[in-house]
Amino acid sequence: MKNKSIALTTLIALTFGFVGTAIAECTNDVWNKVMSRGKVVIGVKADYKPWGFRDSDGSLVGMEIDMAMDVGATLGVEVELVPVQSSNRMQFLEQGKTDMFIATMSDRDDRRKIVGIPQPNYYTSGTNIMSPKALAFKEWEELRGRSVCGKQGAFYNKIVTERYGVNIVAFTGNAEAKQALRDKKCVAWVYDDSSIGSDLASGDYDEFEMPLMSEDDNPWGLAVPLAENDCIFGRFMSGMVFNWHQSGQLIEWEKKWGIKPTAFLANYHENYKDWLSN
Amino acid sequence: MIETITSFFLQLADDYPRWNFIFFYDSFQWWRLVGGLKMTILLSIACVLLSVVIGIVGAWLQGSPRRWVRLLVQGYIQFFRNTPPFVQLLFFYFALGQITPTITGPDGWTEVPLISNVGWAIISLSFFAGSFNVEIFRAGIEAVPESTREAADSLGFSRFQSYVELVMPLAFRVSLPALNNNLVNLIKTTTQAIGIAVPELLYECVGIWNDYPSALYPTMTVLFFVFIILVGILVAGMHKWEKSMQIPGYGAS
Structure with a gap:
């Protein structure tokens, strides 16, 4: 009888998914799993140049892959990279399909309720559009009522819809969305300014421009399971990011991958500077 | 009434942070859901009707005395039945979309295609399900006794007349259970239109x-139940139809 009611309570608790948050002390399940199997499974992007993408031989490369590799090297474990998308990265982590992810995610309040986002943030980006030079947009307001291609899972789709009445046509992948823009099915492609910047720099989008002021600058965060954010895993990742900032590693990677230098990283580097170093 | 419902779901979202039925208290999200549902229903109805028409016409052409017509139908079936519907959607929308006529928009840059993504979704999904329907109807036609067809021939029916007035009415009854299966599948496949940004329910x-x-x-729960209901309605309708068309002594009773 007692067993039955415990089983029932567990079932209800599992159904409503508050087990992880209700238990205060650390079990470090995922951390221990990573250590005992000698492998960490990290979700990364595969279609987001230059943070995570496939190079000509099909292997995953990019700034976030370098970060992931460094995590593995520091832990002394093997790294398995799993390509994730904006619309499934949090679910993969929750289901245990990945142990953590570094996948260009903007650090948002509602996302922190689902996954653990250890501080500090490692990058930042704002929202902007890529649009044809021929249309010469100058203001966000000019997009009202127009069809703008977007990517499913981006948080700013909602913001620009509500703020400017833009009609977002959201595709599952970046490639499809950008193809639709080239096919002139929409007047612009709304995305992270950093990614658009690197697309424009690649020379494949000569007849396009990034004409507007970026909006909603939002720092990025990597993620660990929510239950382990205040435990070993989360604390360890905080240390990793802190070190990347302090040592200037992030700025170096930024340079290596041809990303426009950001004030965000320079400021962090300055603030976290070791006072004993010259 | 509506007030009680919204406050109930607001409270639920408060108590269980993972069970935020936002569309039951936020009107913007509610209309998004309703809009998606409408699009899914539109896709379903359009694709079901068109695919059945394709099936009937295809099965008729399959019996054509001309060899090239039969080969054409066979080619169509092989092409559409042997490739994934998702790949077909992408191919139709992105590849064929490039060569179909467009109208240049008022801004002088945008090109509004004559066939929108919704149009392509209807076309591609209908052709996909239609290829199965052709085979389903062929099976039904083959179940019509040879002697019945010969009787029609000897009464002077043309091939078209005997197909429309004799063969198809009998074959249709035999085909219904298999057709039912395929149409259920079709309704579920409409969710793949998300790949070309058709604002249907999944999108x-x-x-x-x-x-x-x-x-x-x-x-996810709502999505699940909506499809159970949608498919349920189709299945109930098809069963009713099947029953009403039953001929005593012909087929399963």
Whole structure:
């Protein structure tokens, strides 16, 4: 009888998914799993140049892959990279399909309720559009009522819809969305300014421009399971990011991958500077 | 009434952060869901009708005395039956979309295609399901006794007349159970239109749970139930139809 009611309570608790948050002390399940199997499974992007993408031989490369590799090297474990998308990265982590992810995610309040986002943030980006030079947009307001291609899972789709009445046509992948823009099915492609910047720099989008002021600058965060954010895993990742900032590693990677230098990283580097170093 | 419902779901979202049925108290999300549902129903109805028409016409052409017509139908069936519907959608929308006529928009840059993504979804899904329907109807036609057809011939019916007035009415009854299966599948396949950004139910649901991660489970649950209901309606209708068309002594009773 007692067993039955415990089983029932567990079932209800599992159904409503508050087990992880209700238990205060650390079990470090995922951390221990990573250590005992000698492998960490990290979700990364595969279609987001230059943070995570496939190079000509099909292997995953990019700034976030370098970060992931460094995590593995520091832990002394093997790294398995799993390509994730904006619309499934949090679910993969929750289901245990990945142990953590570094996948260009903007650090948002509602996302922190689902996954653990250890501080500090490692990058930042704002929202902007890529649009044809021929249309010469100058203001966000000019997009009202127009069809703008977007990517499913981006948080700013909602913001620009509500703020400017833009009609977002959201595709599952970046490639499809950008193809639709080239096919002139929409007047612009709304995305992270950093990614658009690197697309424009690649020379494949000569007849396009990034004409507007970026909006909603939002720092990025990597993620660990929510239950382990205040435990070993989360604390360890905080240390990793802190070190990347302090040592200037992030700025170096930024340079290596041809990303426009950001004030965000320079400021962090300055603030976290070791006072004993010259 | 509506007030009680909204406050109930607000309270639920408060008590269980993972069960935020946002669309039951936020009107914007509600209309998004309704819009998606309307699009899914539109896709379903259009594709079901068109695919059945394709099936009937295809099965008629399959019996054509001309060899090239039969080969054409066979080619169509092989092409559409042997490739994934998702790949077909992408191919139709992105590849064929490039060569179909467009109208240049008022801004002088945008090109509004004559066939929108919704149009392509209807076309590609109908052709996909239609290829199965042709085979389903062929099976039904083959079940019509040879002697019945010969009787029609000897009464001076043309091939078209005997197909429309004799063979098809009998074959249709035999085909219904298999057709039913295929149409159920078709309704479920409409969700793949998300790949070309058709704002159907799955598209809107993915949008909602991306904007509100706390609404993931509720949205999936609703999605699940909506499809059970939609497919249920189709199946109930088809069964009723099957029953009403039953001929005593012909086929399973």
